[in-house]
Amino acid sequence: MELNELYREVILDHNRHPRNFGRLDPADALANGHNPLCGDKLTVTLNLQGDVISDLKFDGNGCAISVASASLMTEAVKGRDRSSVSAMFDKVHALLTQADAPSTDLGKLAALSGVREFPARVKCASLCWHTLNAALANADAADAAAVSTE
Amino acid sequence: MNPVYDVQRIRADFPILQQQINGRPLAYLDNGASTQRPQAVLDAVNYYETHLHSNVHRGVHTLSQLATDAFEAARERVRRYINAASTHEIVFVRGTTEAINLVAQSWGRSTLQPGDEIVISALEHHANIVPWQMACAATGAQLRVAPIDDDGSLNFEQYLALLGPRTKLVAMTHVSNVMGTVLPVQQIVAAARERGILTLLDGAQAVAHEPVDVRAIDCDFYAFSSHKLYGPTGLGVLYGREALLQAMPPWQGGGDMIRTVSYQSSTWNDLPYKFEAGTPHISGAVGLAAAMDYLEALGLPQVAAHEAALLAQATAALSDIDGIQIQGSAAHKGGIVSFTLAGVHPHDLGTILDHEGVAIRAGHHCAMPLMDLLGLPATARASFGCYNTAAEVDQLVRAVVRAREVFC
Ligand SMILES: Cc1ncc(COP(=O)(O)O)c(C=O)c1O
Numbered sequence: 001m002e003l004n005e006l007y008r009e010v011i012l013d014h015n016r017h018p019r020n021f022g023r024l025d026p027a028d029a030l031a032n033g034h035n036p037l038c039g040d041k042l043t044v045t046l047n048l049q050g051d052v053i054s055d056l057k058f059d060g061n062g063c064a065i066s067v068a069s070a071s072l073m074t075e076a077v078k079g080r081d082r083s084s085v086s087a088m089f090d091k092v093h094a095l096l097t098q099a100d101a102p103s104t105d106l107g108k109l110a111a112l113s114g115v116r117e118f119p120a121r122v123k124c125a126s127l128c129w130h131t132l133n134a135a136l137a138n139a140d141a142a143d144a145a146a147v148s149t150e
Numbered sequence: 151m152n153p154v155y156d157v158q159r160i161r162a163d164f165p166i167l168q169q170q171i172n173g174r175p176l177a178y179l180d181n182g183a184s185t186q187r188p189q190a191v192l193d194a195v196n197y198y199e200t201h202l203h204s205n206v207h208r209g210v211h212t213l214s215q216l217a218t219d220a221f222e223a224a225r226e227r228v229r230r231y232i233n234a235a236s237t238h239e240i241v242f243v244r245g246t247t248e249a250i251n252l253v254a255q256s257w258g259r260s261t262l263q264p265g266d267e268i269v270i271s272a273l274e275h276h277a278n279i280v281p282w283q284m285a286c287a288a289t290g291a292q293l294r295v296a297p298i299d300d301d302g303s304l305n306f307e308q309y310l311a312l313l314g315p316r317t318k319l320v321a322m323t324h325v326s327n328v329m330g331t332v333l334p335v336q337q338i339v340a341a342a343r344e345r346g347i348l349t350l351l352d353g354a355q356a357v358a359h360e361p362v363d364v365r366a367i368d369c370d371f372y373a374f375s376s377h378k379l380y381g382p383t384g385l386g387v388l389y390g391r392e393a394l395l396q397a398m399p400p401w402q403g404g405g406d407m408i409r410t411v412s413y414q415s416s417t418w419n420d421l422p423y424k425f426e427a428g429t430p431h432i433s434g435a436v437g438l439a440a441a442m443d444y445l446e447a448l449g450l451p452q453v454a455a456h457e458a459a460l461l462a463q464a465t466a467a468l469s470d471i472d473g474i475q476i477q478g479s480a481a482h483k484g485g486i487v488s489f490t491l492a493g494v495h496p497h498d499l500g501t502i503l504d505h506e507g508v509a510i511r512a513g514h515h516c517a518m519p520l521m522d523l524l525g526l527p528a529t530a531r532a533s534f535g536c537y538n539t540a541a542e543v544d545q546l547v548r549a550v551v552r553a554r555e556v557f558c
Contacts, residue, residue, distance in 0.1 A: 003505050007498075007556055015557075038497055039514045039527040061527050063497035064557070118501060 005114035006121070007064065010072075015064035020074035022057045029139040033060075033131030035123050040066045042128060044135045051081040056135075058128060065112075065121050070128035072109050082136060089129050096122050155452050161537045163188040163444075174507025177542035182327050182355060182486055182533030183511050185380045187441070194440035195382060195433050206432055207406060207423070217432055224435035225422075231442045232372065233363040234389050238421040241388040241395070242430050246354040247277040249373035249388035250321070252425060253350055254281035256401040257394070258319075264290030267316045269309070271333070272298045272523055273326040276516045278352045282321060291318070298523075302329030302478035310341055319348045324356035328515045328531065329478025330461070330486035332356070339369050348394070354378055358535070359457060359484050361450040364389050376434060380536075381441035385434030388425070395421050402427040445536070453536045457485035460534045460543055467547040473554065477529055485534035488515075491550060494557045496528040502556060503530075506549035508542075 023030075027045035034041050042060030046053050056078060058070045073092075077085045088109075094101035096115050103110035115125045161167050166186045169176055178186060198220055204213035206221045225237045234240060243249045258281075262268075268282050272295050282293050294317075296309040304322075313320070320342045325332050339349045350371035356362055358379040364372045371394075376385040390398075400407055400418055404427035409417045418424045445453065464487050468474050473492035491499055500512030511531045514521045521527065532546055 003502060003556070006501065012557065037513070039518075039521070040497075041527070063495035065498070121497070121501065124497065 002114075006118055008111045008114060010108055010111040011064060011068040014068035014071040018058075018067050018071040020057045020071065020078070022059055024055060024057050029135045031131050031134035031138055033127045033134070035062075035066070035127050038063065038066075038124060040124060040127055042066065042070055042131055044070075044128065044131045046132075046135050046139075048139055051083075053077055053080060053082075053085065053136075056132075058131075062127070063121075063124050065115060066124040066127050069112060069125040072111070073128050073132065076107060076109055077132065085132070085136070089133065092129060093126065096125050155448075155456050157456065157537065157539050160448065161539070163190065164537055165189060165192070167537060171507045171509070172505050175545075177508045177538075177545045179532040179534065179538065179542065179546060180509045180511050181378070181535035181538075182515075182531060184377045184383070185358060185535050186537070187380055187382070187437070188444050190444050191381060191437045191440045195437040198433050198436040203432070205429055220436050221430065221432050224439035227439035227442050228387055228435075231362075231446070232357070232387075232389055233365050235365065236392055238392050239389055239395065241390065241422040241425045242435055243386045243388050243425075244384055244431070245375040245377070245386035246352060246373045247281075247375075247386075249371075249386050250277055250350070250352065251281045252388055252401055253371050253373075253390070254285040256398045256425070257348075258282070258285030258291075259288055260399050262286070262289035262291040262318060265316055266291040266318045267294050267312075267314065268292070269294045269296055269312050269317055269320045269322075271296045271304055271309075271322045273302070273304070273323055273329060273331060273333075273520055274321075274517065275323065275327055275352065275354070276518070277354075278321055278323060279519065295519075296322075298329075298331075301480045302326060302331045303480040303482075304331070304333055304338070306334070306337070309338070313341065313345050313347060317342075317345070317347050319350060321350040321352070323352040323354075324362075325353075325359070325484040325486070326478070327355045327486065327533075328488050328517045328520055328529065329480065330483040330488070331478060331480040332360075332482040332484050334482075335367050335369065339367055343368060355484060355486070358445060358453075359450075360454045370394055376438040376441070379438065379441055380444060381438035382431070382434040385431045385438055387438075392421065395425070400424050400427070404428045406430075448536055456536065457534045457538075460538055460540065461485045461487060463540055464532060464534075464543045464546065467543065468550065471547070471550055471554065473558070474550070477524060477526070485538075486531065487533075488529040488531045490526060490529055491554065492558075494553050496530040498557065499530045499550070499553050502553040503546070503549045506545065506552060508546050508549045510546070 040062035046056035496512035
């Protein structure tokens with residue numbers, strides 16, 4: 001279990017300089033994510049064109065793992081349709097939890113593979129994905145909903 | 151530091167400390183969350199389980215008598231430890247949390263009227279907030295919060311200003327688990343008592359770190375947990391003044407707490423059994439008694455002086471690191487130091503420190519309202535116990551410097 005496996009350069013970079021940080025206004029959908037164990041909080045806003053996430057942003061407050069994961073996620077899903085986002089979430093989830101999960105097709109998201117050696121931190125990395133799912137589920141509703149990893 | 155306080159000899163009494171974590175010697179600095187057990191506690195529990203165990207208060211057979219004797223001897227040990235007047239005033243519960251819930255449910259629900267007020271402080275742990283919110287919701291009473299100053303000390307004038315004709319209870323922590331503040335409990339209680347207001351103190355962070363005398367403090371209720379006093383988990387103590395406990399209705403029903411039961415109705419057992427429904431944590435009580443023997447043999451004033459020296463060392467060394475901000479600088483603090491490091495989230499700090507063998511707590515410390523007040527999502531917290539050393543404080547400080555290097 002090496003620290004630099006967890007805090008890879010890509011992760012430190014996305015933590016220091018998160019991409020797509022902020023809020024879309026107006027947005028087609030918004031969701032708030034909260035990890036009550038850590039206090040990590042983030043908000044995802046997105047716009048859809050048909051089935052495709054045409055734009056998204058996140059903001060909030062969290063540890064390096066949760067901020068970097070959210071930043072990487074926004075880069076990875078922008079321009080993708082719902083079914084490919086859902087398939088990607090499955091792959092990321094496997095990457096975070098299974099020792100032998102492949103990181104093929106994940107691009108920069110593969111940098112998160114070190115997280116699985118630190119079980120206490122898996123929820124930090126997955127919070128943004130649960131929040132994105134909630135935003136997609138909310139896409140038709142006007143109200144924001146809260147999602148929790150607890 | 152006290153020359154007779156031999157911390158290396160004390161460490162040798164704690165088997166769990168003799169290990170490496172991530173290839174480094176363990177520096178266990180999370181005593182605010184839970185303390186470790188000395189061999190004497192492990193042995194006492196083991197001896198009880200091996201030779202004495204049976205159910206208590208119900209058999210005529212020998213083991214039942216032996217178990218009852220051990221359990222009641224533990225109650226007497228607790229009475230002496232906090233200098234209560236009688237063992238009738240020592241109720242065994244699951245922990246601080248349950249002790250406070252007992253008072254909130256039994257005393258609170260039977261006594262509080264709409265418009266009555268309960269005063270807590272801004273420093274409280276959720277365990278001393280939520281039970282009162284529940285009692286208030288059930289009765290129409292209201293919760294008032296006495297503010298703190300920037301250094302984490304109670305604003306005593308504003309506390310006094312909150313005490314009014316409708317105030318029925320002051321419920322406050324003895325030592326803050328986040329900012330380390332030791333509250334002036336004697337003055338807090340005296341001010342309440344002058345006005346005929348009852349007092350409950352949350353002693354979770356106090357009882358293992360300084361001598362506590364409930365009669366000198368003069369509080370009505372005092373709550374604490376065994377596992378923060380080098381004893382087993384799953385056990386705690388509610389001290390309550392006998393006349394008050396006498397007047398309070400039971401809060402849980404079942405075996406042990408009754409005198410007579412018919413299908414129509416029941417009558418209640420004497421104190422403290424009225425509040426101890428069901429089979430209690432017998433081995434836990436035995437372990438807690440052993441922990442109290444152990445701590446008193448070390449000497450609580452000596453332990454307090456030792457932990458104060460560690461706090462002073464940690465405060466000075468951490469303050470020297472660029473970007474460190476310490477939360478809580480009251481004049482009177484227990485061995486707890488909460489801090490943040492600019493540019494490094496407390497959880498990342500916790501992970502990096504763990505990698506260096508240093509166990510601390512990172513998070514909101516079950517005090518979300520206080521964290522909101524401080525404007526922080528989380529802090530890192532080091533908390534000291536009787537077995538910590540100056541070398542471990544150095545290890546902590548080196549690990550924090552290392553975290554800065556990773557991130558900044
Ligand atoms: C000040 C304070 N009160 C109450 C508690 C709750 O103790 P327990 O979880 O043992 O019931 C704690 C422990 O975290 C505490 O620090």
